[in-house]
Amino acid sequence: MSPNIPLAGRYDADVLVIGASMAGLLAAAAASQAGRTVLVVERDSLDGSLGPRKGVPQGHQPHVLLYRGLCAIEELLPGFRTELVQAGGVALDTGYLAWLGEQGWAPIGNAAFELVSATRPLVEQLARRRVTALPGVVLRDGVRVAALERDAGGSAWIARQTDGRTLSAPLVIDASGRASRLSVWLAEAGFGEVRTTTVDAGFGYASRIYAAPVDHLAPAAGILLLPTPSSPMGGVALPVEGGRWMVGAVGAGDHCPPRENESFLPFLERLRDPALADFARSATSLSDVVIHRRTDNVRRHYDRMPAWPTGLLAVGDSFCAFNPVYGQGITVSACQALLLRDSFNAGRVLGAERRLMQRLGQVAELPWEIATGEDLRYATSQGELSPVQALFGKWSRQLDRLAAHGDLQAQRALDRVYHLVGSPMGLLHPLLFWSALKAWAFGLPPRLPRPLEREVRTAHSMALPNVVSS
Numbered sequence: 392m393s394p395n396i397p398l399a400g401r402y403d404a405d406v407l408v409i410g411a412s413m414a415g416l417l418a419a420a421a422a423s424q425a426g427r428t429v430l431v432v433e434r435d436s437l438d439g440s441l442g443p444r445k446g447v448p449q450g451h452q453p454h455v456l457l458y459r460g461l462c463a464i465e466e467l468l469p470g471f472r473t474e475l476v477q478a479g480g481v482a483l484d485t486g487y488l489a490w491l492g493e494q495g496w497a498p499i500g501n502a503a504f505e506l507v508s509a510t511r512p513l514v515e516q517l518a519r520r521r522v523t524a525l526p527g528v529v530l531r532d533g534v535r536v537a538a539l540e541r542d543a544g545g546s547a548w549i550a551r552q553t554d555g556r557t558l559s560a561p562l563v564i565d566a567s568g569r570a571s572r573l574s575v576w577l578a579e580a581g582f583g584e585v586r587t588t589t590v591d592a593g594f595g596y597a598s599r600i601y602a603a604p605v606d607h608l609a610p611a612a613g614i615l616l617l618p619t620p621s622s623p624m625g626g627v628a629l630p631v632e633g634g635r636w637m638v639g640a641v642g643a644g645d646h647c648p649p650r651e652n653e654s655f656l657p658f659l660e661r662l663r664d665p666a667l668a669d670f671a672r673s674a675t676s677l678s679d680v681v682i683h684r685r686t687d688n689v690r691r692h693y694d695r696m697p698a699w700p701t702g703l704l705a706v707g708d709s710f711c712a713f714n715p716v717y718g719q720g721i722t723v724s725a726c727q728a729l730l731l732r733d734s735f736n737a738g739r740v741l742g743a744e745r746r747l748m749q750r751l752g753q754v755a756e757l758p759w760e761i762a763t764g765e766d767l768r769y770a771t772s773q774g775e776l777s778p779v780q781a782l783f784g785k786w787s788r789q790l791d792r793l794a795a796h797g798d799l800q801a802q803r804a805l806d807r808v809y810h811l812v813g814s815p816m817g818l819l820h821p822l823l824f825w826s827a828l829k830a831w832a833f834g835l836p837p838r839l840p841r842p843l844e845r846e847v848r849t850a851h852s853m854a855l856p857n858v859v860s861s
């Protein structure tokens with residue numbers, strides 16, 4: 392990948408990052424911005440071809456980047472958004488998505504947040520190109536770390552590769568994803584067992600690529616049919632680079648979408664609304680169906696271990712992975728990278744790892760509460776909602792109901808929390824209580840109509856306000 396420039400000093404680098412996916416790349420960008428040399432190692436061979444790779448099997452599935460994540464990546468890699476659009480990513484406004492929530496269709500046609508829709512491999516390839524061009528960053532692919540040990544002097548880590556060779560650095564950042572072996576390495580190093588919390592609603596994904604013009608659904612920019620506890624099947628259709636659309640289907644437990652091509656359309660036909668099935672019938676399929684089943688929320692409580700070693704951090708899915716239905720993983724990794732960068736700049740990394748792990752854990756806190764707060768409502772999950780989750784969940788559904796009856800203020804408040812740009816306290820604004828009170832006293836206006844039915848008649852006859860110019 393990057394030229395094999397020799398790294399200065401006793402060690403291979405100031406920072407060794409394990410895993411060159413989104414969390415690892417963004418952590419490397421953070422360390423580089425703070426003037427550190429970084430060696431990123433990746434078990435896959437990264438031959439430059441654009442396509443899902445073995446180490447990131449979720450690359451076949453639809454990925455959305457929440458607005459908070461787009462802003463955080465832009466801060467770490469300025470110009471990233473424009474480059475993604477230039478590479479074919481489709482800039483759209485989430486306020487123009489035909490979005491069927493639990494309580495009905497959300498308002499459509501009002502500016503909300505920008506989303507640059509692209510396949511996961513394109514996003515990752517661009518991030519890789521940008522990060523490997525940063526000063527002091529070297530990426531070595533085809534390198535699998537098999538074990539992690541302290542060096543004899545105790546001042547650095549030795550990463551042992553599967554071929555027996557070693558790498559050393561005073562700081563190691565584990566970004567090796569859900570399948571990370573860090574908990575095993577820590578136990579072997581005498582730090583004890585890490586406590587893990589898992590909430591698994593048993594969601595499965597299936598996806599397929601279709602060919603259709605980018606404005607196929609205009610003026611709707613795409614379709615999102617949310618699964619709900621009473622109807623645990625949903626799906627999405629979004630335009631991606633290359634005049635293609637990514638169509639994803641999700642379902643929980645016995646409702647997981649099947650892997651056979653011929654079963655994909657019948658699955659879409661069983662959803663709460665025919666929009667996705669209509670879409671699939673009106674477009675041309677370009678790929679086979681690919682499924683993915685590992686979607687549990689998993690939190691390894693490294694931040695609560697009684698002792699934490701110096702020179703070690705964990706970020707991204709290795710630390711906390713979410714049910715991807717809520718689209719939070721990359722955003723959390725990017726926000727953790729910003730925190731890392733600021734900590735490096737403030738000189739609060741080496742010697743302050745335990746505190747930093749707690750702060751990295753706090754970055755994942757709200758997304759965790761959102762994802763598990765929803766998943767625990769499914770019959771397929773085990774566990775109880777916390778009182779706060781139950782209360783916020785109930786109030787969010789009330790706001791969702793107001794939004795489905797045309798209350799834009801309620802929709803905006805929910806959008807801000809969903810995109811992780813606002814605190815959930817924003818849901819407690821007095822005007823929202825006032826709207827709820829009015830609805831209780833005088834009743835609700837009619838539910839919003841199905842946007843596609845309404846809009847399809849005018850499709851192609853309107854300007855496309857949803858496409859944001861690059």
Ligand SMILES: Cc1cc2nc3c(=O)[nH]c(=O)nc-3n(C[C@H](O)[C@H](O)[C@H](O)COP(=O)(O)OP(=O)(O)OC[C@H]3O[C@@H](n4cnc5c(N)ncnc54)[C@H](O)[C@@H]3O)c2cc1C
Nearest residue numbers: 410412414434446449454455536567568707708715720721
């Ligand atoms: C089906 C699905 C859909 C998703 N959709 C979204 C979405 O819409 N939006 C969103 O933000 N997030 C989504 N996610 C989550 C997102 O993919 C991750 O949160 C994000 O990629 C950050 O993960 P990561 O970099 O920590 O780990 P990963 O992406 O899993 O990458 C880990 C990397 O480490 C490498 N590696 C592992 N072990 C070793 C080793 N021993 N030595 C060297 N290298 C190693 C792997 O090869 C891989 O490159 C989705 C996930 C799934 C499963």
